[in-house]
Amino acid sequence: MIIVKDLSVERLNKKIFENINLSVVSGNITILKGRNGSGKTTLIKAILNIIEPSVGSIYWKGKLLKKNLYDFYNNVTYIADRTSSLKKLTLKDNINIWKKLFLSNINNSQIEIALKTLKLDKYLNQKVGRLSLGETKKLEFLRLIIENKNLWILDEPLSNLDDDSIELMKQTFEDHCGKEGSIIFSSHQNPGIYVTDEINL
Amino acid sequence: MKFLNKIIFFYYREYKLNLSGFQDILTNIIFFFVSILIFIFSIGPNKEIISLVGVGIVWTLLLLSSTLSLRKFYQDDFEDGNLLILHLNGLSFGFIAILKTFSHFFFVQVPFLLSIPIACILLNIANDKLIYLSASFGIGSLILSCLGSISSSMNLMNQRNFLLGSVIVMIFSVPVIIFSIGIINMEESFNSLINILFGILLIVFAINPWASGLCLKLSIENN
Numbered sequence: 424m425i426i427v428k429d430l431s432v433e434r435l436n437k438k439i440f441e442n443i444n445l446s447v448v449s450g451n452i453t454i455l456k457g458r459n460g461s462g463k464t465t466l467i468k469a470i471l472n473i474i475e476p477s478v479g480s481i482y483w484k485g486k487l488l489k490k491n492l493y494d495f496y497n498n499v500t501y502i503a504d505r506t507s508s509l510k511k512l513t514l515k516d517n518i519n520i521w522k523k524l525f526l527s528n529i530n531n532s533q534i535e536i537a538l539k540t541l542k543l544d545k546y547l548n549q550k551v552g553r554l555s556l557g558e559t560k561k562l563e564f565l566r567l568i569i570e571n572k573n574l575w576i577l578d579e580p581l582s583n584l585d586d587d588s589i590e591l592m593k594q595t596f597e598d599h600c601g602k603e604g605s606i607i608f609s610s611h612q613n614p615g616i617y618v619t620d621e622i623n624l
Numbered sequence: 625m626k627f628l629n630k631i632i633f634f635y636y637r638e639y640k641l642n643l644s645g646f647q648d649i650l651t652n653i654i655f656f657f658v659s660i661l662i663f664i665f666s667i668g669p670n671k672e673i674i675s676l677v678g679v680g681i682v683w684t685l686l687l688l689s690s691t692l693s694l695r696k697f698y699q700d701d702f703e704d705g706n707l708l709i710l711h712l713n714g715l716s717f718g719f720i721a722i723l724k725t726f727s728h729f730f731f732v733q734v735p736f737l738l739s740i741p742i743a744c745i746l747l748n749i750a751n752d753k754l755i756y757l758s759a760s761f762g763i764g765s766l767i768l769s770c771l772g773s774i775s776s777s778m779n780l781m782n783q784r785n786f787l788l789g790s791v792i793v794m795i796f797s798v799p800v801i802i803f804s805i806g807i808i809n810m811e812e813s814f815n816s817l818i819n820i821l822f823g824i825l826l827i828v829f830a831i832n833p834w835a836s837g838l839c840l841k842l843s844i845e846n847n
Contacts, residue, residue, distance in 0.1 A: 471712065474845055496712050503705045509637075510704070511644040520640060523633035524713060526626060 424448050424574065424605055425470070425488075425495075430479035432465055439465045440624050443479070447574070447607060450600045452616065455609040457624030463609035464504065466624065467578050470607070471501060500570040504578040506559045507566075510552035514543065514562060517551055518569070527569045537568050540591065556583045564592070567599075575599065577608040589614070630714065634723050642731040648696065649735055656689040656739060660746050671748050678747030679757060679808050685743075686736055686761060687797055690768050691790045693732045697724065697776035698840065708844055718837030725766075725773045725832060733765035753808050760804035763821045770828040771796050777839035781846070799824060 424447050431441035439462040447453050455463045468474040470481060472488055472495075481488040483495045508517045518534060521527070538544040541561045551559060560583050567575055581589055593616050596606055642649065663681050667674055701707045710720055740761060744754050775789035782788060800821070807817045 468845070473708065493714065496714055499712065501709070501712055503708070505703075505705050507705045507709050509641060509706075512640060516640055520633070520637045523636055524630065524710075526629055526633075 424451075424484065425607075426482040427470065428480050428482070430466070430469060430476050430481065432462065432469055432474060433477040434465075441478070443622060443624075445607075445620070445622055447605050447620070449573070449603040449605055451605045451619045452596055452600055453605075453607045453620040453622065454614070454616075454618045455607065455622045455624060457609075457611065459611055461611075461624040463611070463624055464578055466622075467501075467576055467607070467609060470576065471499070498572050499574045499576055500567055500572045501576045502563055502566065502578065502580060504582070506551075506563050508551045508559060508562050511550065513548050513550055514538075514554075515547050517562065518565065521566055521569045525566075525570045527571060529569055529571065533568070534565075537565055541565065541588075557585060557588065560584060561588055564595070567595070573604050575604065575606045575608070577606065579610060580608050581610060581612075581614050592616075627714070631723065634710070634715070635727065638724075638727040638731065642727075645696075648693065649731065652689050652692055652732065653735055653739055655692060656685050656736065657743070657746075659685045659688070660743055664746065675748040675750070678744070678749045679753065679805060681747060682740065682743050682749070682757065683761075683764075683801055683804055686765070687768065687794065687801070689736065690732060690765065690772065691793055693728070694772045694776050694789060694793065695779075695786055697728060697772055698780055699776070702780050702840075702843065702847075707840060711844075716837065717840040718833035721773050721777065721833045721836035721840065725769045725836075728769040728772060729766050733769060737761055737765065752811075756808045756811065756814065759818065760807045760821065763818070763825050764800045764804045767800050767821075767825050767828050768793065768797060770825075770832040773832050773836045774828075774839070777836040777843070780843035781839060796828075 425445075427443060427445035430443040430445075432439045443466060445453060455466055457463050465474060469476050472481075472492060483491045488495055509520070512520070522529065535544065538547065541564065543558060543562060543565075546554060546558065551562065554562065564580075581592060584592065596616060599606060660681065664674060667677070698707065701710070707720065711717060715723070737758065740758055741754060743749075744751075744757065749757070771793045775792045778792070779786055779789040803817050803821045803824070807814055807821070810817065
């Protein structure tokens with residue numbers, strides 16, 4: 424699916440990381456581990472073609488990522504370490520916007536089930552700005568279901584989550600990999616999730 | 625068809641956001657009218673002077689009022705990562721800049737365009753000049769939105785000095801003001817001046833996606 428070969432990133436003449444090799448196939452979960460400031464987010468941005476690597480190349484489905492970018496973006500959902508939900512709007516509005524913007528064919532009953540599972544159903548008409556950090560983070564995960572794409576790239580997905588939510592995420596990860604999906608996620612701690620590959624930065 | 629739907633739903637998102645932040649639009653309009661009243665009080669009750677400088681006042685205040693909204697042009701979407709998400713959804717940075725420029729025009733400039741008749745009554749501007757003022761602002765405001773897009777995207781890279789972007793917009797707005805006022809005061813050369821204004825619009829419209837797109841890309845890269 425995605426292959427990262429000898430990737431190095433340098434910024435302002437300072438090496439962020441070097442010689443990173445990574446291969447993700449369907450059903451794989453890859454963790455990017457490292458302390459704060461070790462370059463996890465930079466590596467994710469390089470994989471997403473937001474940052475130009477100084478050395479190395481990235482391949483998507485056998486082709487250079489840059490030449491296959493449109494297909495890559497059509498198959499990837501990215502969740503950043505900050506929340507992208509619109510704080511001025513209600514949960515319902517945010518969900519509607521995501522559904523429309525990502526041309527999702529998910530139906531309302533599926534959304535309702537997901538909201539109940541995430542324990543967000545009671546806040547449906549509440550503005551996102553009034554939710555707690557953990558609840559906003561859980562709302563962000565709803566985008567994974569709405570976008571319904573193969574590759575999930577998640578930056579620090581487990582931070583600010585309680586134990587129940589982390590358990591739920593583990594289950595979601597397993598379900599996604601069971602459906603031939605794959606996940607790359609970063610974490611600065613041991614998340615206790617079964618991973619197929621570990622990259623230490 | 626998919627791409628067209630993405631554009632339509634982008635504007636649905638912008639509509640929802642602007643509706644929830646309607647007080648910002650209203651504040652801009654109030655600022656515009658309060659400033660007009662301040663001008664009227666400072667000039668005094670002489671109707672002739674007011675009507676002579678009225679068009680200049682309207683244009684200056686339209687420029688200042690629309691500059692007020694520039695801070696919000698990209699800032700919120702940049703801070704919460706939505707610019708990147710829109711990009712990953714298949715919209716290039718340049719195209720996002722075009723869409724946001726039209727969004728700024730519809731949700732910020734059009735309310736001003738609709739306020740111009742009331743401003744004309746307050747400033748004793750003749751009815752026949754209203755149509756020229758509206759036509760010049762119709763084109764001029766789109767130019768201001770394009771310039772606003774460029775300066776706001778530049779501001780994302782220079783978070784410490786918001787005023788710099790506003791200064792850039794004002795400097796580049798000088799030709800727009802000159803030709804727009806010219807249209808109103810020299811009605812016989814309406815066609816040639818509106819063509820020049822339209823030419824300026826085409827130039828900034830062509831530059832906008834390249835300049836703003838590059839600034840957006842660089843600011844996300846360095847964020």
